[in-house]
Amino acid sequence: MLIRISKIKVSDPEKFIRRCGYGKIIDRRMGKTSYAKRIHRDFYPRFHVYIQTESETVIFNLHLDQKRPIYEGVTAHSGEYDGEVVEREGERIKSYIPKP
Numbered sequence: 001m002l003i004r005i006s007k008i009k010v011s012d013p014e015k016f017i018r019r020c021g022y023g024k025i026i027d028r029r030m031g032k033t034s035y036a037k038r039i040h041r042d043f044y045p046r047f048h049v050y051i052q053t054e055s056e057t058v059i060f061n062l063h064l065d066q067k068r069p070i071y072e073g074v075t076a077h078s079g080e081y082d083g084e085v086v087e088r089e090g091e092r093i094k095s096y097i098p099k100p
Helices: 014-019 084-094
Strands: 002-006 024-025 032-038 046-053 057-065
Touching: 002 032, 002 084, 014 024, 014 032, 014 057, 057 084
Parallel strands: none
Antiparallel strands: 002 057, 024 032, 032 046, 046 057
16 A cells, blocks of 8 residues: 655654654665564564655555565565555554644
8 A cells, every 4th residue: 555645744754654653674685674563462464664755755655464474585475555454554644644
């Protein structure tokens, strides 16, 4: 699920997503930074977000990781990019957008 928000409303995307309850993940092998929020005590399932910035928009790419990748060295996983649970989390994230 892609969540697009104006940079005017979210000037610091990292601070915004951390305020939504997400923790920072740095993947040194892939050279990528992302953010995750556990659903339960266990590491999986968890919500996972990548942030992309464009000239006037911040894009939060949200999905639900169901489990850890099963093949060593492979980053593919059982991710859900839509569905009721992901949409509900997307709406929760949007509720943190500052009101004008």
